[in-house]
Amino acid sequence: MIYFDKVTKIYFTGTPPAVEDITLSVDPGEFVSIVGHSGAGKTTLLKMLFAEVEPTIGAVYFGSHEIGKLSDNDLLKLRRKIGTIFQDFRLLSTKNVYENIAFALEVAGRSDEDIAGDVPHVLDLVGLTDKIWNFPHELSGGEQQRVAIARAIVNQPDVLIADEPTGNLDPINAHDVVEILKKINDLGTTVLLTTHNKSVVDSVGRRVITMDRGRLVRDDKHGKYSL
Amino acid sequence: MHTMSHWTTIKRVARYGFVGFIRNGFVSLAGILIMTITLFVVAGLMISSAALSSVLKQLTDKVDVTIYFVTDATEAQIMDMKKTIEALPQVATITYVTREEALAQFRARHKNDQLTMQALEELGGNPLGASLEVRAKETSQYEAIAKYLEAQQASRTEAGAKIEKVNFYQNKTAIDRLTNIIQTSKQLGIAISLILGFASVLIAFNTIRLAIYTSRDEIGVMNLVGASRWFVRGPFVIAGILYGVISGVIVLLLLYPLTLWLGPGSERFLGSFNAFSYYIDSFLPLFAAVMGSGVALGALSSYLAVRRYLRT
Numbered sequence: 001m002i003y004f005d006k007v008t009k010i011y012f013t014g015t016p017p018a019v020e021d022i023t024l025s026v027d028p029g030e031f032v033s034i035v036g037h038s039g040a041g042k043t044t045l046l047k048m049l050f051a052e053v054e055p056t057i058g059a060v061y062f063g064s065h066e067i068g069k070l071s072d073n074d075l076l077k078l079r080r081k082i083g084t085i086f087q088d089f090r091l092l093s094t095k096n097v098y099e100n101i102a103f104a105l106e107v108a109g110r111s112d113e114d115i116a117g118d119v120p121h122v123l124d125l126v127g128l129t130d131k132i133w134n135f136p137h138e139l140s141g142g143e144q145q146r147v148a149i150a151r152a153i154v155n156q157p158d159v160l161i162a163d164e165p166t167g168n169l170d171p172i173n174a175h176d177v178v179e180i181l182k183k184i185n186d187l188g189t190t191v192l193l194t195t196h197n198k199s200v201v202d203s204v205g206r207r208v209i210t211m212d213r214g215r216l217v218r219d220d221k222h223g224k225y226s227l
Numbered sequence: 228m229h230t231m232s233h234w235t236t237i238k239r240v241a242r243y244g245f246v247g248f249i250r251n252g253f254v255s256l257a258g259i260l261i262m263t264i265t266l267f268v269v270a271g272l273m274i275s276s277a278a279l280s281s282v283l284k285q286l287t288d289k290v291d292v293t294i295y296f297v298t299d300a301t302e303a304q305i306m307d308m309k310k311t312i313e314a315l316p317q318v319a320t321i322t323y324v325t326r327e328e329a330l331a332q333f334r335a336r337h338k339n340d341q342l343t344m345q346a347l348e349e350l351g352g353n354p355l356g357a358s359l360e361v362r363a364k365e366t367s368q369y370e371a372i373a374k375y376l377e378a379q380q381a382s383r384t385e386a387g388a389k390i391e392k393v394n395f396y397q398n399k400t401a402i403d404r405l406t407n408i409i410q411t412s413k414q415l416g417i418a419i420s421l422i423l424g425f426a427s428v429l430i431a432f433n434t435i436r437l438a439i440y441t442s443r444d445e446i447g448v449m450n451l452v453g454a455s456r457w458f459v460r461g462p463f464v465i466a467g468i469l470y471g472v473i474s475g476v477i478v479l480l481l482l483y484p485l486t487l488w489l490g491p492g493s494e495r496f497l498g499s500f501n502a503f504s505y506y507i508d509s510f511l512p513l514f515a516a517v518m519g520s521g522v523a524l525g526a527l528s529s530y531l532a533v534r535r536y537l538r539t
Contacts, residue, residue, distance in 0.1 A: 050451065052451075072456075073455075076453045076454075076455055077453070078453075079450075079451065079452065079453035080452070080453035084451055084452075090444070090447075090448045090451070091448070092445050092448055092449070093445065094247060094250045094251060094442075094445070103449070103452065103454075104452045104453075106239050106458075107449070107452060107453050107454035107455065107458050108453065109232075109235070109236070111235075112235075151452065
């Protein structure tokens with residue numbers, strides 16, 4: 001479903017590549033953890049999936065489409081099929097929890113009735129029903145990340161990209177977030193997770209890809225964190 | 228994929244525009260304040276340019292060339308002269324003042340001056356001659372008209388011989404100076420308007436840009452969840468339009484007491500121009516200019532500012 005074809009990314013000519021000659025494919029329904037030190041190229045790899053970064057060499061495919069060749073309009077549709085969560089949550093600070101999640105549905109053109117039904121449902125899934133009218137700054141880090149997850153999955157995306165989702169969370173909240181990601185994966189969504197948290201990777205216990213200085217150095221079907 | 232009706236999108240964009248405007252209260256307040264000042268400058272420039280034109284017109288109207296005829300000039304001779312002058316391309320109007328009218332005007336002017344009135348009585352009859360007051364289309368044309376009249380007087384034609392004097396040369400310095408002042412103040416007025424207008428537009432534009440700069444991360448997030456360009460931009464443009472409309476209303480409302488207060492003073496100082504009457508009489512163009520520039524400035528600034536942070 002996702003295919004990186006000999007992908008290299010050089011941000012500034014003359015600097016070493018952030019990502020170098022990566023070939024990688026991910027099947028539907030997989031849970032892939034990408035590990036590596038800071039600067040190993042994990043985030044760059046993910047950003048190429050939702051077209052925030054373009055590869056310098058090579059191509060990235062989503063299904064049968066090459067991402068770099070999508071029109072603006074198709075790119076918007078692609079982004080609605082990919083849910084994203086980040087270390088810094090990236091919620092809309094002037095919108096409350098309900099509106100943050102509803103926003104993702106509104107941009108996809110869903111009806112008001114659908115939205116009124118789906119938002120409470122997905123908040124129930126991440127266990128935040130009682131915070132529905134709160135604003136992001138009134139929530140803890142763990143709660144904010146769960147709102148971000150709710151927003152990422154409410155459009156029922158094919159893929160969920162989680163870039164260091166536990167980076168700003170304490171171990172208990174980190175554990176909760178990983179459990180939610182596993183649940184989402186069990187429901188059929190492909191999950192791509194980057195992290196440098198050993199216990200997170202070990203608790204997932206699925207495919208682990210290890211990156212080092214832009215290169216893919218290991219790809220284990222049932223991996224553990226090893227660096 | 229569901230198809231989104233345009234109406235739904237417009238409704239959502241409008242709602243987010245209003246909600247964002249209210250929730251970003253402090254930023255909105257700053258935007259409105261700056262915009263209010265800008266629109267005040269716009270309105271002020273309009274009013275002062277109207278005042279300037281009115282004063283200039285009034286001054287221009289005061290300038291004329293008067294031809295005084297000797298007392299025994301016949302009406303036919305004066306009419307003859309009038310016809311000749313009317314044929315000149317520079318002449319706008321000619322007013323004929325008869326001897327009787329000249330006397331009546333003289334009496335009216337000196338009615339409190341016992342000595343002069345006495346002298347007039349002693350003279351008996353009417354010592355004043357008829358005159359023609361000639362107005363040119365432009366102040367700079369008086370010289371040409373005066374030259375022509377001088378030539379007429381020198382030519383000793385039947386009518387020309389009856390000219391007692393042409394008062395242009397007494398007024399020449401005043402007319403020249405006025406011509407200069409009019410030219411300069413017109414140019415100065417345009418220059419000042421341009422500079423002030425440009426500066427205030429720039430300040431308003433920058434304030435809105437700063438307001439949107441604080442939202443750049445949000446714009447990034449909206450892009451990320453697949454919001455189309457207009458879905459991201461629309462609410463900001465609507466907030467910008469709201470700044471313009473609200474500031475416009477504030478300015479137009481404040482102008483009422485302000486011009487009411489300035490009205491009598493402006494009339495005393497400038498003669499025919501009353502700021503309050505201008506406000507009342509020209510409310511529609513004033514409204515159109517203030518609201519139009521407010522809405523355009525708000526919408527355009529927001530549009531351009533958001534464009535910087537869009538990534539689709």
